[in-house]
Amino acid sequence: xxxxxxxxxxxxxxxxxxxxxxxxxxxxxxxxxxxxxxxxxxxxxxxxxxxxxxxxxxxxxxxxxxxxxxxxxxxxxxxxxxxxxxxxxxxxxxxxxxxxxxxxxxxxxxxxxxxx
Numbered sequence: 001x002x003x004x005x006x007x008x009x010x011x012x013x014x015x016x017x018x019x020x021x022x023x024x025x026x027x028x029x030x031x032x033x034x035x036x037x038x039x040x041x042x043x044x045x046x047x048x049x050x051x052x053x054x055x056x057x058x059x060x061x062x063x064x065x066x067x068x069x070x071x072x073x074x075x076x077x078x079x080x081x082x083x084x085x086x087x088x089x090x091x092x093x094x095x096x097x098x099x100x101x102x103x104x105x106x107x108x109x110x111x112x113x114x115x116x
Contacts, residue, residue: 009110
């Protein structure tokens with residue numbers, strides 16, 4: 001089992017910045033890629049950013065504003081969010097697919113609210 005614990009959410013004005021953190025513990029050897037998803041009220045959960053073996057992938061809506069990074073020594077993934085917009089509001093979830101590809105681990109989420 002892998003436990004993912006997010007932190008860093010909060011309330012910020014449009015144009016501001018936040019940095020989310022996700023600390024992984026447990027059977028770390030069973031995960032490679034890590035990423036962030038978000039779910040806005042009334043909408044489906046969507047991929048925000050993913051990092052795997054140093055390669056990164058971003059949703060078009062956050063490219064140029066968000067940066068995902070990873071500290072392998074501390075089993076932590078970060079999401080630096082700049083130039084935040086009200087449409088970035090939502091619950092942000094940390095994700096780590098099991099290496100088998102058969103299931104994913106999820107954190108409980110952290111709320112990000114961007115006011116206009």
